Amino acid sequence: MSEGEQKVYDTLNEIGIEYEKYTHKPVYTVEDVNSLDIHIPGDHTKNLFLRNRKGNVHYLVVLEDSKQADLKKLSKQIGSTPLSFASEKRLGKYLGLKPGSVSPFGLINDDDKCVRAIIDNDIFKAERVGFHPNVNTATLVISTRDFQKFLKWTKNRISYMKI
Known part of the structure; x- marks a missing residue:
């Protein structure tokens, strides 16, 4: 188990968030997961x-896997200049992650609270939600209530909106 993955479990245990762990082969896309x-x-x-x-x-944008993010529309919605995907180098620098393992749990590694999280409101229609524990060989399922608790714990700037 990597140090980054262990940090996720330690953090969730520390703040009292229960999770179910599912291990699987490496996945890089929504299609791979499906x-x-x-x-x-x-x-x-x-x-x-x-x-x-x-x-x-x-920005870390979290939305239902069935949705498409219109980056032009989203940039206007959040009052930003045009948005584009950040590089692998930036992903490592700000969230300590590699491509294929992007997850809100990466905010654990954002010590300077530089990353702004944008969460699609539709996620909270479900009782539970799954994310990688900063590696793409497992998925952790937590309650959406605990997801909100985790986001508050991070102390990052969090915006909830309809995407």
């Missing part, structure tokens, strides 16, 4: 790491 031969309960998500035009503001 092709797994195991049933993972709860809503599945798509997690996008974005930056503004200057690259001085970074």
Whole structure:
């Protein structure tokens, strides 16, 4: 188990969040997850790491896996310059993650609270939601109430909106 993955379990245990762990082969896309031969309960998500035009503001966007994010519309919705996907280097620098393992749990590694999280309200229609524990070989399922508790714990700037 990687140090980054262990940090997720330690943090969740520390703040009293229960989780169910499902291990699986490495997955890199929503399609990969949907092709797994195991049933993972709860809503599945798509997690996008974005930056503004200057690259001085970074966003973690969390939405239902069935949705498409219109980056032009989203940039207007949040009052940003045009958005684009951040590089692998930035993903490592700000969230301590590699491509394929982007997750809200990466906020654990954002010591300077530089990343702004944008959470789609529709996620909270479900009772449970699943995220990678900062590696793409497992998925943790937690209650949506505990997801909100985790987001509050991070102390990052969090925006809830309809995407």
